[in-house]
Amino acid sequence: MKKLSLYIIVALFGMLLLNNCVDDDYAEPILVEPTFEVPADASLITIEELKAIYNKEYPADRVYTSPVDHSNKYQNAEQFMTVEDDVYISGYVISDDKEGNFYKTLVIQPDLAGGSEGISLSIGESSLYTKFAVGQKIFVKCKDLTLGKYGNEIQLGGSFSFYKYRKAYNDRPAMKEYRLASIASPSISAHIFNHSTPVSIDPKPVTIAEVLANEDYKFTYLELKDIQFDTPGVTWGKQGGDHNDAFPFNTDVNIIDRDGNKLPLFTSNFSKFSHELITDKSGSISGVLSYHSGNPQFVVNSLENVKMTEARFGSSNDGDVTYDFNIDFEDHAKSADFSMTDWLNYKGKGSKRWFVKEYKGNTYAECSNFGTSDNEMVSWLITPQINVDVDKFLAFETAMHHWEHDASDKPLELFYSEDYDGTNVNAATWVEMTIPALPTSTTKWYEFIPSGKIVLPTGKNIYIALKYSGTNVKTTGIQIDNVRVFKNN
Numbered sequence: 001m002k003k004l005s006l007y008i009i010v011a012l013f014g015m016l017l018l019n020n021c022v023d024d025d026y027a028e029p030i031l032v033e034p035t036f037e038v039p040a041d042a043s044l045i046t047i048e049e050l051k052a053i054y055n056k057e058y059p060a061d062r063v064y065t066s067p068v069d070h071s072n073k074y075q076n077a078e079q080f081m082t083v084e085d086d087v088y089i090s091g092y093v094i095s096d097d098k099e100g101n102f103y104k105t106l107v108i109q110p111d112l113a114g115g116s117e118g119i120s121l122s123i124g125e126s127s128l129y130t131k132f133a134v135g136q137k138i139f140v141k142c143k144d145l146t147l148g149k150y151g152n153e154i155q156l157g158g159s160f161s162f163y164k165y166r167k168a169y170n171d172r173p174a175m176k177e178y179r180l181a182s183i184a185s186p187s188i189s190a191h192i193f194n195h196s197t198p199v200s201i202d203p204k205p206v207t208i209a210e211v212l213a214n215e216d217y218k219f220t221y222l223e224l225k226d227i228q229f230d231t232p233g234v235t236w237g238k239q240g241g242d243h244n245d246a247f248p249f250n251t252d253v254n255i256i257d258r259d260g261n262k263l264p265l266f267t268s269n270f271s272k273f274s275h276e277l278i279t280d281k282s283g284s285i286s287g288v289l290s291y292h293s294g295n296p297q298f299v300v301n302s303l304e305n306v307k308m309t310e311a312r313f314g315s316s317n318d319g320d321v322t323y324d325f326n327i328d329f330e331d332h333a334k335s336a337d338f339s340m341t342d343w344l345n346y347k348g349k350g351s352k353r354w355f356v357k358e359y360k361g362n363t364y365a366e367c368s369n370f371g372t373s374d375n376e377m378v379s380w381l382i383t384p385q386i387n388v389d390v391d392k393f394l395a396f397e398t399a400m401h402h403w404e405h406d407a408s409d410k411p412l413e414l415f416y417s418e419d420y421d422g423t424n425v426n427a428a429t430w431v432e433m434t435i436p437a438l439p440t441s442t443t444k445w446y447e448f449i450p451s452g453k454i455v456l457p458t459g460k461n462i463y464i465a466l467k468y469s470g471t472n473v474k475t476t477g478i479q480i481d482n483v484r485v486f487k488n489n
Helices: 002-021 047-054 185-191 208-213
Strands: 087-093 105-109 119-122 137-141 146-150 153-157 159-166 175-181 192-195 204-206 221-229 253-257 262-265 282-292 295-299 306-310 321-327 344-349 355-359 362-367 376-382 386-388 393-401 412-417 431-433 460-471 477-488
Touching (some): 047 153, 146 159, 146 175, 153 175, 153 282, 208 221, 208 262, 362 376
Parallel strands (some): 119 153, 204 221
Antiparallel strands (some): 087 137, 105 119, 137 192, 146 153, 159 175, 282 295, 282 306, 355 362, 362 477, 412 460
């Protein structure tokens, strides 16, 4: 016992001496700010010029043997291009994978102001936010990387690889499909370089109408104000049997504004907030404008980008208004010709009228010449008489499926008449009106597009007609919903 006590005393004395030797002034860690300069024998080009390399349009003095064939949505080996020149691009990171809504992807835009197209980089690592935070300026050495397409949008990756064999279909021959491969983990540090420390990056304020009008905002950081979601109460991620492992995104929720403009919201089922419910409030949202198959889609980095605390605006997204009528077809009999008091559903030519259908819980009216032997079809849907005693507006939503008209055709036209008697359609004088937004041959099937507000001629009593035209070969299905006439209060 005495021997053990002696050991303890010696140990305590040693600890005391050691403690007295420790310097309480800890050295400050040395932080080195990353810097990068493009090598003197290399060139710094813009993201736009990099995309032009893929399209064989840059530099202007280079002679390319043949253009890139973009006619097939599936890529063969010839549709990938390895960058041969020693060129660099630079940009600011705007994507954040911390919440899992982006995966092995970096999206960069050219500058802090926004408004010029960015680009998506396919990266062979996750948790990229730990190396490339939002607002981090990076330089990318493009030489020996590969340009290809994902969702029919130009993307920069490491290489390309065989994906699957596709059988012949219609006019497309059998083919081997390839896909862009990520920049492999060991190569990331040799191609992507941080410059300085991350800076605060403000999203560029835009309207949905501006986004839909041009493609200048592709892969840029944006803020949409005075908006809400069209389907509150559903989960951010897609649940149940509709889940698609190959493309696990929610495509049924839209961001909408007071003019009825819509922008699809895309959310990964693997995001940390996929189980959260879409809010029933209005406000603002910030995120990355991505594109897939020619269609814009809005992707948030996290729910912190969703600032919605205000009450929802009008049920038909027209603001504080009074309606002459607001027809959503929900209470109409399904799988039946449209029929409503004071409306006329008129067969001008052919055997089919406007028909009420339901798809995925939504009811609408549709017209198509598919399945008939009629050489020509014309069908009119005419409203009750409208007294335009003050400024009034018409608005509706339109979708299409199985486009078979020529690309320049207008299967749906809009008219008004002052002398229509409520019965004799062909004897009336019909004046055509412009529909600001309509589906085209490239629009996604069954995706409803808001027409925008259509100003009605003031001081007149008028009828409005929606006219479908088709033939035995031009059988595109046209759908309409939420047809309304209103005035602002």
